[in-house]
Amino acid sequence: MKPQVSLAELPLRPELVGEEPYGAPQLDVPVRLNVNENPYPPSPAIIADMADAVAAAAAQIDRYPDREALGLRADLAGYLGHGLSAANLWAANGSNEVMTHLLGAFAGPGRTVLTFAPTYSMYPEYARNTHSEYVVVPRRDDFTVAADDALAAIAEHQPSVVIITTPNNPTGTTTPLAEIEKILAGTEAIVVVDEAYQEFARHPEQTALTLLPRFGNLVVSRTMSKAFALAGGRVGYLAAAPAIVDACRIVRLPYHLSAQTQALARVALAHATEMLAKVDELRATRDELLLRLPQLGVEVIDSDANFCLFGRFADRHDVWQRLLDRGVLVRETGPAGYLRVSVGTPAEMAQFYQALTDVIEEIR
Incomplete structure (x- = not known):
């Protein structure tokens, strides 16, 4: 093969x-x-505490980190409560790696991953990268998931893994615990309840963690990127029966969480109250978004997360670009015609509202 080749010339996997x-x-x-x-x-x-913790880790940087991350897992169990221990927790490089561990352990060739669209756009890539078949069935018109619909889809497609995202990304809608409980009772598949945005919900205590004692096939996935403001730290985690954690340990790469990552996350958890202090404010700002966007003449989907899906626009990319031209970057994602905006600081929200007002006046 010649020294310089294009991607098209390489023996890439067909998919x-x-x-x-x-x-x-x-x-x-x-x-x-x-x-x-x-x-x-x-x-x-x-x-400053994080810097001290990283410096302490650097003093032993010639040694591998704790490959089991037992201290971090114990701290995560303490944060979640619900009688969980380190044996119930697994941590990885963001919830992305948590999901690839789960699919690597329970999906793969000849097996199916089932979820409900619209939902998180990375799920099909997790399935593709683990050689799993990926099947989506539509949510209801209000973007909710009903147990009867889910169980019918499970009976049809026989998945080994089912993913329910609540609050859902990109719509922000939640799936009630009663519906999740019915789904768990009606299948032997691994059911992953992705609660990446649970801390922002109006009722964060209504979590699938409460169902763990009754269902050995339940996994609750979370992240420290959102509510904990630790996106740069790259820490995701799950809570499940110890056997599911052991399955993830089989497929993980050795030393998948660096010493620095573990140190940063443990400091954040030690200061959980302060790290989460802005969650109530962000939740209130989200609720203000839900009120103000309709006043600007756009439709908005009720959200329990730290973002809102709004539209509908005949040409959403044009609206996205016009907002960007005014210095405001939102996300072009979700159902056709919609854009998604994350909750920001008061100053950021003021600029967003002004930019959107100007754009709407331009395109009318």
């Missing part, structure tokens, strides 16, 4: 031909409201 790398635009603009980040960084005191 990867023509694929593009996943990723929301990373643009240097004044207002970035496109990837559902918590816009409030840690306090200077917590940053």
